[in-house]
Amino acid sequence: MTDAAIVSPRLEPGPRGQKPRRKLSRRNIFLYGTLIVVAVYYLLPLYVMVVTSLKGMPEIRLGNIFAPPVEITFEPWVKAWATACTGLNCDGLSRGFWNSVQITVPSVMVSIAIASINGYALANWRFKGADVFFTILIFGAFIPYQVMLYPIVILLREMGLYGSLWGLVVVHTIFGMPILTLLFRNYFTSLPEELFKAARVDGAGFWGIFFKIMLPMSLPIFVVAIILQVTGIWNDFLFGVVYTKPDIYPMTVQLNNIVNSVQGVKEYNVNMAATILTGLVPLIVYFISGKLFVRGIAAGAVKG
Amino acid sequence: MTSVSIKDLCLNFGTVQVLKNLNIDIDEGEFLVLLGPSGCGKSTLLNCIAGLLEVSDGQIFIKGNNVTWEEPKDRGIGMVFQSYALYPQMSVEGNLAFGLKNARVPKDDIARRIANAAEVLQIEPLLKRKPAQLSGGQRQRVAIGRALVRDVDVFLFDEPLSNLDAKLRAELRVEIKRLHHRLKNTMIYVTHDQIEALTLADRIAIMRSGIIQQLASPHEIYNRPVNLYVAGFMGSPGMNFLDGEIDDSGAFTFGGMQIPLDRYPFSTADRPRQAKFGIRPEHVVCGAAADAEPFSAEADIEVVEPMGADTLVWAVLDGREFRFRVDGQSELRSGEKIRVGFDPARASVFDATTELRL
Numbered sequence: 274m275t276d277a278a279i280v281s282p283r284l285e286p287g288p289r290g291q292k293p294r295r296k297l298s299r300r301n302i303f304l305y306g307t308l309i310v311v312a313v314y315y316l317l318p319l320y321v322m323v324v325t326s327l328k329g330m331p332e333i334r335l336g337n338i339f340a341p342p343v344e345i346t347f348e349p350w351v352k353a354w355a356t357a358c359t360g361l362n363c364d365g366l367s368r369g370f371w372n373s374v375q376i377t378v379p380s381v382m383v384s385i386a387i388a389s390i391n392g393y394a395l396a397n398w399r400f401k402g403a404d405v406f407f408t409i410l411i412f413g414a415f416i417p418y419q420v421m422l423y424p425i426v427i428l429l430r431e432m433g434l435y436g437s438l439w440g441l442v443v444v445h446t447i448f449g450m451p452i453l454t455l456l457f458r459n460y461f462t463s464l465p466e467e468l469f470k471a472a473r474v475d476g477a478g479f480w481g482i483f484f485k486i487m488l489p490m491s492l493p494i495f496v497v498a499i500i501l502q503v504t505g506i507w508n509d510f511l512f513g514v515v516y517t518k519p520d521i522y523p524m525t526v527q528l529n530n531i532v533n534s535v536q537g538v539k540e541y542n543v544n545m546a547a548t549i550l551t552g553l554v555p556l557i558v559y560f561i562s563g564k565l566f567v568r569g570i571a572a573g574a575v576k577g
Numbered sequence: 578m579t580s581v582s583i584k585d586l587c588l589n590f591g592t593v594q595v596l597k598n599l600n601i602d603i604d605e606g607e608f609l610v611l612l613g614p615s616g617c618g619k620s621t622l623l624n625c626i627a628g629l630l631e632v633s634d635g636q637i638f639i640k641g642n643n644v645t646w647e648e649p650k651d652r653g654i655g656m657v658f659q660s661y662a663l664y665p666q667m668s669v670e671g672n673l674a675f676g677l678k679n680a681r682v683p684k685d686d687i688a689r690r691i692a693n694a695a696e697v698l699q700i701e702p703l704l705k706r707k708p709a710q711l712s713g714g715q716r717q718r719v720a721i722g723r724a725l726v727r728d729v730d731v732f733l734f735d736e737p738l739s740n741l742d743a744k745l746r747a748e749l750r751v752e753i754k755r756l757h758h759r760l761k762n763t764m765i766y767v768t769h770d771q772i773e774a775l776t777l778a779d780r781i782a783i784m785r786s787g788i789i790q791q792l793a794s795p796h797e798i799y800n801r802p803v804n805l806y807v808a809g810f811m812g813s814p815g816m817n818f819l820d821g822e823i824d825d826s827g828a829f830t831f832g833g834m835q836i837p838l839d840r841y842p843f844s845t846a847d848r849p850r851q852a853k854f855g856i857r858p859e860h861v862v863c864g865a866a867a868d869a870e871p872f873s874a875e876a877d878i879e880v881v882e883p884m885g886a887d888t889l890v891w892a893v894l895d896g897r898e899f900r901f902r903v904d905g906q907s908e909l910r911s912g913e914k915i916r917v918g919f920d921p922a923r924a925s926v927f928d929a930t931t932e933l934r935l
Contacts, residue, residue, distance in 0.1 A: 467662035467735075470629050475676035475723070476650030485675070489666035 326350065326545035333541050349542035353550060357543055359530035362519070366547055369527030373507055373554075375438055376523055380445035381502040385495065388450055392457025393483050397469050407458070414451035422515055429516060436518045444516055445506050453498055460494040461487060496562050504555040524551050579638070580605040580763040581626065581731055586635035588618075588625060588787075595621050597787045599635070606761045610774040613784035614810070619767045622784070623733050626765065627656050640730050650679070652731075655724025659736040661716040663708035669719050670704045676727050687726075694725040697759070714745045721756070734766040738773065750776060771811055775799065783807050801844075801925070805932035808855050808925050814889060814900050816855040820929065829854050829926065832895035836872045840922040843935055851929035858889065860923045861901035863915050873918030878911050892917070 295301075321338050326349050328342040355365040362368060394400070395407055425444060426435060434440035464487070472482045513523040522530070528551045532544045581603040588596040595618050603609050611619040624630040626637060628649035636645045644652045663672050670691060677687045695701045698718045708716055717737055724732055734753075738746045754777055757764055768774055774781050775795045782792045783806075791803045802808035808816050821831030829836040829852060836854060867873040876892040876899055887905045891898065894917065901917060909915065926935045 465660055465662060467658040467660050468664065470624075470627075471656065471658060471662035471723070472664070472675075473629060474627060474649045474654065474656045475727075476648075476679035477675070481679060486664055 322545045322549055326542050326549060328542055330538070330540065330542060346542075349540070350546040350550070352540075353531070353543045353547035357531050357547065359519075359522075359527050359534070366524060366527055366531070366550055369522055369524035370550075372438070372517075372521050372527075373524040376441050376445070376513075377503060377506045380442045380449070380506050381499060383442065384446040384449035384453060384502055385498045387446065388453030388498065389457045389488075389491070389495070390483065391450070391454040392459075393461050393487055394479075395454070395458045396461035397466075397482070397487075398479065407454075410451050410454055412451075414455070418448070418511060422511075426515070435516065436521075438517070438521055441512060441516050441523075444512050445502075445509070448512075449502055449505070453502070456498060456501075457491075457494060460491060464490060500558055500562055503558050507554050578605045579603065580607065580640060581765065582638040583622075583626070584636045584638070586622070586625065586637065587633045588621060588630065589633045595787050596625070596632075599787075599789060601782060601789070601792065603763055603765065606763055608757050608764045608766065608777055608779045610778035610781045611765065611767045611784060612771060612774040612781050612810075613769065615769060616786075617784040618787040619769075619784050620735055623656075623735055623765060623767050626652075626731075627654055627733050628652050650676075653729050654731045654733055655727050655729040656733040656735065657717070657720045657724055657737045659739050661708070661713075661720045661740070663716055663719055663723075665708055668705055668707055669700065669711070669722075672708065672719055673704075673722050673726050676723065680727075690726045690728070694722045697725065697756070698722050713741050714749060717741065717749060721753075725760075730763060732762050732764040734764065734768075736768055737766075739768075739770070746773075753777065771813065783810060785810075800923075801934070802855075803934050805853060805855075805927045808927070808934075812857055814858050816857050816925070817861075817899050817901075819854040819856075819894075819897065821852060821854060822850050823848050823852050823926075829921075834874055834895060836921055838921055838926070840871060840920065841924060841926060842922065843926075845933075845935055847928065847935060849928045849930065849935075852935065853927045853929050853932075855925040855927065856919050856923070858900040859902045861899075861917050861919045863890075863901060863903055863917045865916070867916040867918030870918035870920050872921060873916055875914055876917045878909055878913045878915055881909050881911055890915075 324341055325333060325338065327345050327347070329344060329346050329348070332343060353365055354367055354370075356363055357365040391410075395403055429435040429440045429443070432440075432443075434443060468486060469482060472486045477485060507523075508525060509523070510525045510529065513526045514529075517523065517526070528547050531547050579602050581601075583599055583601045586596055586599040587594070599622065601609075611622060613619045621630065625632050626639075628644065628647060632645065636643055638644065639652055639654065649656075663669075664675060667675065673691045673694060674687050677690065682690075691704070692701075695704060698721060700715065700718050700722060703711060703715060703719070708719070711719065717740075720737070737753075738749055741749065750773055753764075753766075757777075766773075766777060778795050780792060781795055781798050783790045783798065785806055791798055791807045793801075798807060799811055802811060805818075809818070819829075819831050819836075821829050823838070824830050824835075827838055827848070829838055831854070862870060874894060876894040878890055878892050880891040882889040882891070883905065885905055887902050888907060888909070890901050890903055890909060892901065892915070893899065899917070903909065927933060928935055
């Protein structure tokens with residue numbers, strides 16, 4: 274505070290400059306207290322899972338679920354991935370992982386490709402009946418899946434896709450359509466309309482405007498769509514168990530079969546490891562794209 | 578020769594009639610300004626000419642071709658938008674080239690045309706930059722350049738200067754005028770700014786709820802507005818209106834005062850009783866000079882607004898608001914009384930019921 278010695282003769286005594294703030298104010302205690310409680314609430318189960326998955330069965334039987342492992346072992350992880358038995362197969366979750374990849378990748382790509390074009394057409398090319406089409410599509414988002422389970426079984430059977438990976442891809446693509454189309458339509462409506470007009474005067478057509486003008490401006494919303502679809506499809510259980518056969522069960526269904534198997538001892542460490550492995554993909558997706566996700570949601574979903 | 582011709586153009590959005598039976602013929606090389614308040618249909622008309630909106634009825638001819646059903650790119654038009662509408666992911670060069678690439682113009686031809694446009698608009702140093710790195714004025718230049726490279730017959734401007742600050746607006750206004758002198762293209766320019774309209778236009782079309790009120794030269798519109806609406810819309814501050822009657826001797830009377838109309842150039846033989854007398858603030862003289870005019874009276878000064886070059890005085894004449902402009906150096910104070918006068922030959926008189934010029 275050496276500078277305080279230089280006092281300008283114009284200043285009066287009293288408040289001056291920036292208002293001082295107490296670090297330990299009541300406001301801060303509430304704010305950070307709440308944040309810490311919520312963070313612990315969410316992180317504790319994860320901690321228990323990680324810790325348990327690294328223990329051997331004898332240590333687990335001691336019953337201290339919060340205690341860190343005395344002897345760290347990765348054996349449960351290996352077993353969960355490679356040798357855990359579900360039904361007749363004993364090759365662990367790896368089979369389910371690759372099934373899920375084969376289901377998720379095409380479903381995500383196809384659904385986003387179609388939905389982005391849908392959204393673009395609805396936002397910029399006001400065709401006759403666009404509003405009716407849009408209303409029906411949005412209505413689709415509110416119909417409970419259970420209502421449609423059986424009709425879709427019949428539909429897939431007639432198409433010869435029942436019980437195949439591609440059948441499931443078709444189902445995921447269709448069910449992703451309402452929400453994705455809404456997302457893309459809102460994003461494209463939020464882009465300045467004059468840009469679209471300028472491109473038309475410049476002689477670009479439907480596809481030219483889509484690929485050269487709209488797509489390069491839509492990275493954030495594509496990231497949002499990818500995250501929504503990857504996590505949604507990866508975490509799906511209902512469609513996976515209904516529309517596929519044991520050989521091609523997705524990872525979630527296989528996880529359930531491992532965890533709920535009634536024979537033998539409950540291997541908690543293997544179950545925990547298997548669960549974390551299954552949840553790892555969405556988790557990684559969130560970590561990589563978190564920032565873009567928030568930006569895209571703010572840009573596309575909120576504005577409407 | 579007629580460059581753009583609009584015949585019986587109608588546009589409805591549902592049951593709302595946005596444009597009603599519009600007819601305009603625009604000459605080759607003419608600068609036409611569509612002027613009106615927001616919602617009057619001026620931008621809509623421009624979009625119809627551009628082919629961005631489908632018309633409900635009527636025809637549009639450009640260079641003698643019926644383009645009513647043509648796509649925007651086939652109409653021989655270039656358009657400049659209010660928000661610039663530059664493609665953000667492309668460089669300035671890419672923006673200029675986009676339309677030409679779509680039209681499959683040969684590469685060396687594209688380069689030549691871009692170089693030419695960049696030289697005309699003085700944007701050569703900016704060619705490699707992205708739109709985000711440009712200032713508002715530079716962006717608008719690039720937007721004009723995008724129309725320029727396409728070598729079109731007709732330029733359409735949709736409020737191109739509205740997003741710029743006052744100083745830049747004045748600069749670019751002059752530049753657009755210079756560009757017009759140099760290129761001699763037909764230009765159609767939409768604005769709600771009357772200064773832009775008066776300075777740029779060869780002819781102004783004043784629009785109101787989808788109908789053209791008056792289509793004439795800026796001079797004509799300013800001095801001889803055809804109806805009360807045009808008279809009130811043009812000019813800032815607006816024209817003073819006095820409600821009164823035309824008496825049997827042919828003079829305009831209001832509140833016991835009489836304005837002789839023998840010098841007023843009537844355009845019709847009608848002499849309705851109820852009338853409105855309009856005089857622009859800048860046509861009023863005050864002080865000693867007022868008594869030399871055919872009409873003079875005493876007014877009470879209410880508010881004085883010095884604007885530098887001139888001073889605007891809000892006064893009360895016979896209980897009504899009366900504005901006039903005086904020299905910026907004159908020292909008037911509110912509360913004072915002052916003689917004001919004017920020459921009825923410079924005024925406009927309207928029928929109070931039909932609101933048409935007499």
